[in-house]
Amino acid sequence: MSESFDLSKTFVHLGLGATAVPVHDFSWRPEAMRRYLTTFLSDRNEGRLVGITSLDKDWTHWERHAEGDELVVQLTGRSEVVQEIDGEIRVVQLNPGEAIVNPRGVWHTSNVQETGQSLFIAAGRRTDYRDRQR
Secondary structure: OOOOOOOOOOEEEEEHHHEEEEEOOOOOOHHHHHHHHHHOHHHHHHOEEEEEEEEOOOOOEEEEEOOOOEEEEEEEEEEEEEEEEOOEEEEEEEOOOOEEEEOOOOEEEEEEEEEEEEEEEEEOOOEEEEEOOO
């Protein structure tokens, strides 16, 4: 029997065979990420991680998803998604209900205009990070 859960605390892995598996106690710590990747290894590049994140301050890093696109939906608040595409910076304002796709391999970061939450659906494998002081 299924029970409801808070998607900001329990992320979900969307996998092969149209599966949706809650990932309890998910975190971005390296050991938790290794456990997540190992658990869903058989989904290879087709697996997706879904969750809701709080937006209360500008990101201090850039990231890119090397194995697939990412969908970001602004649920509440307002933010700017900053993308670096072919050496050019593109800034896109997101208001509640608006969405953007961060294409595979595109470096992106976020600036918060008004505290809120966003929902993301991202390729679950190989996210690269770099410091924002670039």
